[in-house]
Structure formats: C-alpha cells, structure tokens
Amino acid sequence: MIVVDTFVRCIALAGGLALHLALSGPVLAQSALEERQQFLNAMGEKLFAVSDNSLLLPRDRGWQTFAVSPFGSSTESLVEAYTEVDQRFAYSAARESTIDSVVSIDRGVVVFLAESLPSIWGSVLSYTRPRGSVEADRLLSGPTLRWLFRPTGKYSSRGDMIFSREASRYLQRYEEYRAKVQRLLELEANDAWKYVSPFSRYATFRQASEAQLHDWETSGYKREVESAQLEFGHNAQPFFYRIWSEANEKFKFFAEPYGGGLRTYETLILPSPSSWPGLVDWKNIRYRPAGLGGEFRFQVAVVSVRRPWLDLDFLFDVNGLGRGSESARVQLSDGSPPEFGGSLNGRFIGLIEQIVLVRGVDWIDPNSLAPLTDRPIDTVLGKFAYPQSINVLGYVVHILPKISVPVDLPEYLLSVSEEN
Structure with a gap:
C-alpha cells in the first residue's frame, strides 16, 4: 500500500x-x-x-x-x-x-x-546468476571450459577440474574487443565514428573496422573463444546459461562508469x-x-x-x-x-x-x-x-x-x- x-x-x-x-x-x-x-x-x-x-x-x-x-x-x-x-x-x-x-x-x-x-x-541478474558446474560439463573438454569459465580450484571425484560460471579472463578479453567492434558499427551512421576515440584516427570506416577486427583476432582470443562457445553450445545445451549471459552482457555493455564505482545506463x-x-x-x-x-x-x-x-x-x-x-x-x-x-x-x-x-x-x-x-x-x-x-x-x-x-x-x- x-x-x-x-x-x-x-x-x-x-x-x-x-x-x-x-x-x-x-x-x-x-x-x-x-x-x-x-x-x-x-x-x-x-x-x-x-x-x-x-x-x-x-x-x-x-x-x-x-x-x-x-x-x-x-x-x-x-x-x-x-x-x-x-x-x-x-x-x-x-x-x-x-x-x-x-x-x-x-x-x-x-x-x-x-x-x-x-x-x-x-x-535480478545476481539472483539468477548460474553458479557451480552443470551436469553436462562431463561432455566437454578441459580446454573448452578453460577458455570460457574461471576454475574454482576444486576437483570432482573423477579428478576433473570444476569450473564456475564466472567468465574466464579469456572470455572477458574477448567481450572487451567485441564491444569495441559493436560500438564502431553503431557509430557508422552519419559518420559519428570519426569523432569518437579510438576510431577517429582512421581515415575511412573500412580502415577502422578492419583494424578493430584484427585486434579482436590477435589480442581478444576471438577464434579460441568462439570455437569453445560452439562446442559448449552443441554439447551442453545451456539454454539458461545462454539467456542469462545475453542479459548480463547487455547490462554491462550499455553501462558507463562515472567515478566512485557508480554507473549510468x-x-x-x-x-x-x-x-x-x-x-x-x-x-x-x-x-x-x-x-x-x-x-x-x-x-x-x-x-x-x-x-x-x-x-x-x-x-x-x-x-x-x-x-x-x-x-x-x-x-x-x-x-x-x-x-x-x-x-x-x-x-x-x-x-x-x-x-x-x-x-x-x-x-x-x-x-x-x-x-x-x-x-x-x-x-x-x-x-x-x-x-x-x-x-x-x-x-x-x-x-x-x-x-x-x-x-x-x-x-x-x-x-x-x-x-x-
């Protein structure tokens, strides 16, 4: 009331x-x-x-x-x-x-x-955050899980490393470069990219996009992470994890820090x-x-x-x-x-x-x-x-x-x- x-x-x-x-x-x-x-x-x-x-x-x-x-x-x-x-x-x-x-x-x-x-x-995202490993992890290789998730430091009864559902440092790096590419594409209309760092140093949009994709390939673990995501999606069928990750990434991507740990959206x-x-x-x-x-x-x-x-x-x-x-x-x-x-x-x-x-x-x-x-x-x-x-x-x-x-x-x- x-x-x-x-x-x-x-x-x-x-x-x-x-x-x-x-x-x-x-x-x-x-x-x-x-x-x-x-x-x-x-x-x-x-x-x-x-x-x-x-x-x-x-x-x-x-x-x-x-x-x-x-x-x-x-x-x-x-x-x-x-x-x-x-x-x-x-x-x-x-x-x-x-x-x-x-x-x-x-x-x-x-x-x-x-x-x-x-x-x-x-x-809401905190309440529903996937925690712990899932049963389907046994179908996945160790490298696939390592590219995507953070190890817990604990082992299963079979001696396998148990992975959390927190993003690995590789996945975090991947998302950082993916966000730059997505931001560039959003700024393509009306040549807005020309006025935004770090894209403004390029003469053409094509040069800017090729440079960002190259950085994503060489420093953002693009091939490794996407290969791991493909195997994970094929074997683990993680519908809940996928929809939670998409919602969480939107929440992070459209946030902008402005000091003191605060953010505006x-x-x-x-x-x-x-x-x-x-x-x-x-x-x-x-x-x-x-x-x-x-x-x-x-x-x-x-x-x-x-x-x-x-x-x-x-x-x-x-x-x-x-x-x-x-x-x-x-x-x-x-x-x-x-x-x-x-x-x-x-x-x-x-x-x-x-x-x-x-x-x-x-x-x-x-x-x-x-x-x-x-x-x-x-x-x-x-x-x-x-x-x-x-x-x-x-x-x-x-x-x-x-x-x-x-x-x-x-x-x-x-x-x-x-x-x-």
Whole structure:
C-alpha cells in the first residue's frame, strides 16, 4: 500500500511542477477522483482502443495502462535528466528518479518509487546468476571450459577440474574487443565514428573496422573463444546459461562508469526532447468532463523510452523456471492488475515505456468555440500553469504480472535446453 508521505515525496522527485493556483473555476458535478477515472478511460480508448484503460499483454506479460503524471508536471525534469551528460552524478540521479525509476500507480497517478530500474535489474541478474558446474560439463573438454569459465580450484571425484560460471579472463578479453567492434558499427551512421576515440584516427570506416577486427583476432582470443562457445553450445545445451549471459552482457555493455564505482545506463527517449516541438505526430483530442458545459481541446504526442540494457524477455523466461523444484525464489511482483483504486505490491511493480506529452490545452464552449476563462482546476487538464506549452500529461506504464525469480537453481535445471 502506498502511504501519503511516499506519494508526496514522489511528486517532489518528478520536478518541474507547475500548478495552476487559481482559486476560482467551474465546480465539478462529480468528485475529482471520478473525473480522473473518466479521463483515464477516455485516454485508454485513444491509446489502446479499450474502454477500461487496461490492455492485457499476450503471453502472460502483464498489462499496459495509462497513468497521469503528478499533477501539472512540466517537461523540465525529463529534459534535465536526458541532457545533463556532463554532470554524471546529477544526470544519473535525475534519470533514476523519473524515467528509470520503478513505478507504481495510486488511483491513476504515477508514483516514482525509491528503487531504480538499474538497481532492481542488477539484483535480478545476481539472483539468477548460474553458479557451480552443470551436469553436462562431463561432455566437454578441459580446454573448452578453460577458455570460457574461471576454475574454482576444486576437483570432482573423477579428478576433473570444476569450473564456475564466472567468465574466464579469456572470455572477458574477448567481450572487451567485441564491444569495441559493436560500438564502431553503431557509430557508422552519419559518420559519428570519426569523432569518437579510438576510431577517429582512421581515415575511412573500412580502415577502422578492419583494424578493430584484427585486434579482436590477435589480442581478444576471438577464434579460441568462439570455437569453445560452439562446442559448449552443441554439447551442453545451456539454454539458461545462454539467456542469462545475453542479459548480463547487455547490462554491462550499455553501462558507463562515472567515478566512485557508480554507473549510468544508456536509456533513450525517442524522439529526443529537442525534437518534441516539431513532431508531426501530435493528435487533436476532445474531452468533456461530465456535468460541465465546457470542453477541453488539446494535442497529445507519444514518445518511447528504450532501455537496451534491460532484457525483459529474460525476466519472463526465468519467471516460470524451477517452479515446483526445491529451488528458492524471490517474488518481485504480486501480479495485481492495474485497477483504479486497487493496490499494487512488490519490489518490481512496473516501468515506464512511453511518455505522453500534451500541449495547446484550451477550455472552450463547444457550441460557440469561444474560449472560456475559468478553467475547472479540479480536473486533470485544468492544473497546468502554462497549458499552451509542452507538458507531461502522463505515462504508458507496463505493469508486470506475478513475477518470481529462482535463486541458486538446481544443476539439472541449468542444463535444460530451449526446446524443453
């Protein structure tokens, strides 16, 4: 249950609040909560084509729902969180208290919780990290395991070295060079690679790519590691290890250290805030609160939040793994649906997937189209101090289903193949 002081603190975290302080205006024929629910359902029809503002996602992946931002929120905090790249600590803290915060919903309003998404995702990967050797190791040669994994210093009853599932120094070196090649390929568009070290010293992209591949071959153990990975994948069928490794590598690759052992993660807002005024996707919407003679007319645009470091497919894959076995589990979400007035519980309740922007909010007489001066300030749309400017109307939130992840899975489950 969300307590009042948490709700107030989270409103403060959203920053840039611009409340309309007028003391007069039309009186609602319904309560502010009822109007908010009416508005949410109206927006749900526009965004998801459903009447109850709750879109059930396929394959047991939870729900998408629209929730309004803390009332009257401007875009200032989001823009600051997205552009303050030179002040890394402030940048990370601002982002993790807004778009990269774990969120809940209280009566249709987004609540930014204290834990950040990077923090909870690091915990998920730590809980599910493969530990110890698997039964299929007996099918693999010693050199294959040595190229990929770190030896534990212990031996089996047969006298074979036991390898952990921690990456070997060879695999770590391999990943370091692979990351450089991947980064170069990402920078190919618009010749961005020319301005990034160490690629900028090359005259052409082809020279830069050939040099990176050569370094990967000669210093990054490319052939040895990939040969070992091929044998490992063929003989051990390590589906769980593979999907965990892919999720873990994404988490590491899109992280950037900025001192003191802290990291910031590459979260993208697409299109970026600088392009919002010129978006061509602004849609005109009409909304009439029940019992009032006026009508709101406004424009909305939806922008996406992308987190390449967060692999939700992995979370859903491991959600059911090991149930019914002796493995311990950590519950992250209780799977409550996002009902208005309902209670959402857990450590990882939901995350923001889209930002819904609003501008040009007018309160008019629908018969004469004349503007009305007294806006109903108890409505969702009546609280913006600068209604013609771009503001944050709300968010499309992904509410997770019931999620529990295994801890220290039994060895036989770690070697289950994808087909099983």
